Amino acid sequence: MARLAERLAQIFSWACALAVPGLLLAFLGYLVMRGGPTLGPELLFGDVPADRVLFQGAPVFDGIWPAVLGTLWLVVLSTLMAAPVGVLAGAYLAEYASGRLKTALVFGVDVLAGIPSIIMGLFGFTLILFLRDAIDPQANVCLLLAAGCLALLVLPYLVNAARTSFESLPRSLRLTGESLGLTRNQIIFHILFPAASRGILGGLVLSIGRAAEDTAVILMTGAVAGAAAGPALFGKFAALPFQIYYLAAEHQNRQELDMAFGAALVLLSMTSVMFFAASLLRRSLEKRWTT
């Protein structure tokens, strides 16, 4: 009986372990099946020739190209804003903060991580209302605001990734630095930081994915469906997640719905390329540090 139970438990855990890649394959397969045929210049640029869009800045009305650019800008801007703050805050929490202050700060970061993205969007929206009243009546939702709110959304991922990476480094590494007569800052920035870079870059990859896919924040901070041109910092913008939602919600026929799947494939490919770039960055940093 006990043997049978053990056997069943084994089969069950095998099935569970296989279910995850199985589901992923099924999901990707369906996405490729529906969206694959729509991939091509027409999905990106509509009726306008690609070279006119790329080299002459011609507006695109029926394609997702403005949304591709919008998402790219959002990810780059929000990462540029969040990464330095997040990594340094994580380093501070792990290496300098202690006692009650540390407990309070870690709690704060966890609370921030738990805030739903729609509330982050609402915060951005309210900020604009405040700015209109207090400073500039012309203030409006825009790409920069959306990127700022996304940065706030992904900040806790980066802080926690950096903090846990620093904290999981062996004590002997610090002791080595101290015994060689290095200052605390030198130990942190020249020994611990490179050693923690793998975990930190892992957090960066997570945050890139989160910034690329979030819809709720940009919904309230300036994303529009029909932007014909690429984004400007202080203008409204198109972005892929919102474009996918719009294409799916408003579709009139199967072809239009398939375009949403095509756009989803493009978004997935974009994030994959960004992950790949992040891992290349990690490898080159590691190489530079170790030799």
Add this chain to the structure above:
Amino acid sequence: MDDVTRPEPAIRLLDLGISFSGRTVFSSVSCEIAKAGPTVIAGRSGCGKTTLLRTINRLNDGIAGCVVTGEVVAHLGGTGVRVYAGDIPVEELRRRAGMVFQTPNVLPVSVEKNLLLPLRLACGITGGEAIRRLETALREAHLWDEVKDRLRRPAEDLSGGQRQRLCLARILALQPDILLLDEPTASLDYKAAGRIEDLILELSKKFAVVMVSHSLRQTRRLAARILIFREEGGLADIPVETAKNPETFFQVMEEML
């Protein structure tokens, strides 16, 4: 001997004591350690030998709740400096009183960077001078011939004995006055340990060497002076002649401990 001609001791422990969060590890330890050595500190496990060694270069300071009483006077760069009175920045103290640990603690970087990084950060030395110091230190540690063709390979790929010699070379490159060795052969096999011991004997001609050892064989082989860390506190000398005869040595050790 006349005080004028007597050489300045490398290290003087003056009524030294240390406690962690109120728990006393040792107290009232006074002793003079000459430059000529090696001086080997022996004693039971857990009696505070490593802590004593780390008190000399203030490596315990980073541990929460650490309170040191008394003073250590170290002869560094030609003058005696009071370690705990702050005569010298703690970073400079640790560079001049270099430490090697039980397990080789190479940095997870290349062989050459293990030497060049501390040289650049602690001494501000780069370029040709750094390369010269690197080669000299690796030669002094008898490691040059083994690693000269693999300087850019990860230091972690070296054998245990090579890694420990790399740690010694890393300290030597910083041009210390005192070497503090905390059971440097504890994690090595007999042969690798033998090479390190040869090296220690050689280095003790140039530097003041203070070493903690658990091996009676090693103590007998290396020590120019044997200090026993007694359980009731305090360091006591064991005449080195006693060590020549293993039986009397063990007997004396038992009595002292």
